[in-house]
Structures are given as C-alpha cells and as structure tokens.
Amino acid sequence: MLATEHIDTARRFLADADREYESGDILQASEKLWGAATHVVVAEMQKRDIDANGHRKIKGFVRELGEELEDPALFSFFKHAETLHVNFYHAFLSEENFEEHRELVRRFVEQMIESAS
Template sequence: MLTTDHAQTAQGFLADSDREFDAGDTLQASEKLWGAAAHAIMAVAQQRGLEYGTHRTLINSARQIAEAQDDDLLQSEMRVGILAAQHFHSNFYNGTMEPEDIEYDRPLVHRFVALMLALLN
C-alpha cells in the first residue's frame, strides 16, 4: 500500500469504528479503531523509512515518531494514544474494556490518528 492508501484506510476505519460502536458491536469497533491507529502509524512510518511489518516494529516506530516531536505535550499525547489504541486491539480479543473506559479512550485514539496523519507531507 502507498502512504496515501494507509492514510485513507485509517480515516475509513475511524468512521467504521464509530458506526460499529453506535450499533453496539464493541468488539468489531475496537478492532477498527486499532486498525485506524495502525494504518496511521504505517503511513508516517512508510514516509520516514521506519519499519512497521510486525506489531512490535509498528509500536516501536510509533514511539520513535512521537519522540521525534519537539513538543513534550505532543509527545505525551501521542504515547497515550498509542496505549489507548493497543487497549482496543486487546479488547477485540478479550472484550474486557469497561464501557466508561471505551468512552474515555475513543477520543484519545481519534486524536492520535489525527496527530499522526497531520505529520504526513
């Protein structure tokens, strides 16, 4: 996939996750939210020549991208977004997130995706 394809997929998965949450399918919505974050990371990582082929390299690249930001608050926001996205990935398999955690973490992942996509040239 091209960088633009990853960016479009991320945006599409965000919209899909919102529809799934609204329909009450938290498991599918959780995986779509994780997918949105993952594709946003892939887009930026691809553009910067970073690895992203495995879960570990994807997360490591996301951390590198966050740490490269000059603004400490932005770095923190991005790292929190990465963690929130991983919670949703885990929730897809285990269904262990509480409704209040889902409501709290969803905007964190939306923000993370927006921040990542804003880094694209």
C-alpha cells in the same frame, strides 16, 4: 499499499468504528480503532522508508516519533489503541472505558493524519 492509501484506510476505519459503536458492537469498534491507529503509523513509516513489519517495530517507531517530536502523549495515545486491540479479543472494557480510549485513539489518528499532510 501506498502511504496515502494507509491514511485513507485509517479514515475509513474511524468512520467504521463509529458505525460499529452506534450499532452496539464495541468489539468491532475496538478493532477498527486499532486498525486506524496502525494504518496511520505505517503511513508515516513508509514516508520515512522504514519497514513496518510487525507490532513491535510499529510500537517502537511510535515511541521514537514521540521523542523526536517532544510529544510523550503520542506514545500514550498509541497504547490506548493497543488496549482496544486487546479488548477485541477479551471484551474487558466497560462502555465508559471504551469511550475514553476511543476519544484518545481518535485524537492520535487525527494528529498523525494532520502531521502527514
């Protein structure tokens, strides 16, 4: 996939997450938000010619990017996406908690898309 395709996928996953949530499926919405977050990170990694082979590498890149941009919230937002990924498997978030994570992950994805433009 090209970086632009990853960004398009992230946008699609955000819309899918909204639909899943509106239909009452918090688990699927959680995973779509996780997917959106990782796709925008992979897009940025590709732009910088960095191999995105694995969760640890992606997470490390987000930490470094936050330091580079002097934006510690970036890494924090990504950790919210990780929480949603875990929620997909363990269903531990209440609807209220999910909504908090959802908003922060959406902000992360939109910020990453904006910086990619």
